[in-house]
Each structure stands twice: as C-alpha cells, then as structure tokens.
Amino acid sequence: MTSIDRLPTIDDFAHVTEWVFDMDNTLYPHRVNLxxxxxxxxxxxxxxxxxxxxxxxxxxxxxxxxxxxxxxxxxxxxxxxxxxxxxxxxHAIDYNVIPPDPALGDAIKALPGRKFIFTNGTVVHAQMAARALGILDHFDDIFDIVAADYVPKPAGATYDKFASLNRVDTRHAAMFEDLPRNLTVPKALGMKTVLLVPQNFEYEFAEAWEQSEDGNADIDFVTEDLAGFLRRLVLSA
The missing domain is CATH 1.10.150.450 (DNA polymerase; domain 1)
Incomplete structure (x- = not known):
C-alpha cells in the first residue's frame, strides 16, 4: 500500500478544483466509531x-x-x-459523540474550488455529522444514496451520476475515502485519490474483502490526519 509517510506537494494537487469527500470514517476519524x-x-x-x-x-x-x-x-x-x-x-443515532473539528473546517474552507460530500448514507446523516464537526457550511452539495437511486459506491454508474449531476470534471478532482475499493473507479476517471486510515495505520478493523487486492494501484496518498493533509496543500500554495 502507498506509504503513509509520503506528504503531498503543491504539484500533486495544483490541478484540483473539485474536492470530493466520503463522510463516514473520512470527514470524521475512525476513532469516533459512529x-x-x-x-x-x-x-x-x-x-x-x-x-x-x-x-x-x-x-x-x-x-x-x-x-x-x-x-x-x-x-x-x-x-x-x-x-x-x-x-x-x-441513522437514528447520537451525533454528539462527534467532536467539533475547527482545524478541519479551516482547511476545507481554504481549498480552492468546490467541495462535495459523496456518501452511501443520506443527506440528513451527512448534514448531522458535518454540523457536529462544524464543517457543513463549507460544502457546495451532498450526493447521497437516494440521489444514486440506491446504487452504492463502488458502482461506476454512481460515480458517473455524481459527476454528471454536479458537472464535475474528474480530471480536476480529488477523492477522499476510507475504503480502498471505493477509490478504484475515481482513479480510473482520472481523480487524485487519498485513503483515510485509522491512527497508527491499524487496518485490522476492516474485513479482508474491503481491502484492495492489487496493493496501491488505485491509491495516490494515505493519511491518518485529514486536516493536516489538507492544511499542507493550502500552505504549499
């Protein structure tokens, strides 16, 4: 798998104007265990x-x-x-377990271009989680499982519908996800791909079938600190 030690540079994301984030275990960290x-x-x-x-x-x-x-x-x-x-x-759950993340909010707000949440959950779920984090106002739109006609990621048709509906040029987009299999299609569409992992790179939490079978082919970067990763892109600029 791609090294977690490799840090992004301005050149890696200079072309990106569309920022696409999964919600669960991506915008909020795995340790929240929502x-x-x-x-x-x-x-x-x-x-x-x-x-x-x-x-x-x-x-x-x-x-x-x-x-x-x-x-x-x-x-x-x-x-x-x-x-x-x-x-x-x-989704009848307690969102109070999600702590506010002002550093993440500042980093997302500073990114150039549009920002989207692309989730296999619902708009309401994404709104509740993002509001708890304090980042909801920084996103242009939320694409959910209802908008996808209940066909979840990693189906290619769902990514195509997201891109078409929001007029996203995937060659100028980056996708942030916590499941390797959900980055295969974005990579094929020309998106920069970033995998979010738990702190200390502990992967035993995931079932074996969720792992990519071909190592790092679909993953450009791995990080356990989304705010820090994004902040580096802004500071690099």
Whole structure:
C-alpha cells in the first residue's frame, strides 16, 4: 500500500478544483466509531424484519453488505423493503459523540474550488455529522444514496451520476475515502485519490474483502490526519 509517510506537494494537487469527500470514517476519524451505532441499528432492523436472532441477523446483514455494497441494497433486492424506513431507522443515532473539528473546517474552507460530500448514507446523516464537526457550511452539495437511486459506491454508474449531476470534471478532482475499493473507479476517471486510515495505520478493523487486492494501484496518498493533509496543500500554495 502507498506509504503513509509520503506528504503531498503543491504539484500533486495544483490541478484540483473539485474536492470530493466520503463522510463516514473520512470527514470524521475512525476513532469516533459512529458507525457502530448504525451497524447495531441495521442488525436490529434485519432481526425484526425477518424474525431472526441478532447473531444470525448480523451475519445476513454483513452478507448483503459484501454482496451488494450496502445492507440496504441487499434488503431491497431480496425483501423489497421501503428504503426510506430503513434509512431513517439506521441513522437514528447520537451525533454528539462527534467532536467539533475547527482545524478541519479551516482547511476545507481554504481549498480552492468546490467541495462535495459523496456518501452511501443520506443527506440528513451527512448534514448531522458535518454540523457536529462544524464543517457543513463549507460544502457546495451532498450526493447521497437516494440521489444514486440506491446504487452504492463502488458502482461506476454512481460515480458517473455524481459527476454528471454536479458537472464535475474528474480530471480536476480529488477523492477522499476510507475504503480502498471505493477509490478504484475515481482513479480510473482520472481523480487524485487519498485513503483515510485509522491512527497508527491499524487496518485490522476492516474485513479482508474491503481491502484492495492489487496493493496501491488505485491509491495516490494515505493519511491518518485529514486536516493536516489538507492544511499542507493550502500552505504549499
């Protein structure tokens, strides 16, 4: 995998005018562990829907996540659920666990060009998390799973729809993500790619299938400090 020690320079991002950020475990750090709340809610939804024991529901939930990109998509395909009901219940969480990050806000605000949140969650979820961080006002738009017609990243069609809807020239864009597999398409589209990892580069938190199989082919940079990474781009300019 690309070295976490390699720092960006002005030349690496001088062409970038479109800044695209995933939300969960990207704009807020992995250590916040907000997704654990969502994960519990999704397991409870599956258990209630299919009258399963929690342990069995969790296994099925993860299977749908692996096979379809999101638990939601799997439940829609196999059980015809109402996606709005699922999303509302999945995101019924406590956002107060996210601490404000004024340094990140300053760094995003200083970036030249437009800034977007591109998430497999909902607009409301992204707004709540970004508001807790204190960065919501720095973004031009949020592209969510509803706008994607419930087809999640890493589907190529979803990236194409995001770019078309927002008139993003991907050759002048950068994508920030916490899952390697979600950077394959952006790289192919000509975007600069940055992988967010937990502090100390601990990767055991992710399931093996979430890792890229070809090492660093789709990843230009790796960082555990998004604010510091972005601040370097601004200071380099």
């Amino acid at each position: 997704f654990s709340q969502i994960d519990r809610n999704m397991t409870a939804f599956v258990a209630d829907l299919l009258q399963m024991e929690p342990a069995d529901a969790k296994l099925l939930q993860k299977q749908y996540y692996r096979d379809h990109g999101t638990t939601l998509k799997g439940l829609m395909v196999h059980h015809g659920i109402d996606p709005n009901d699922f999303l509302q219940k999945a």
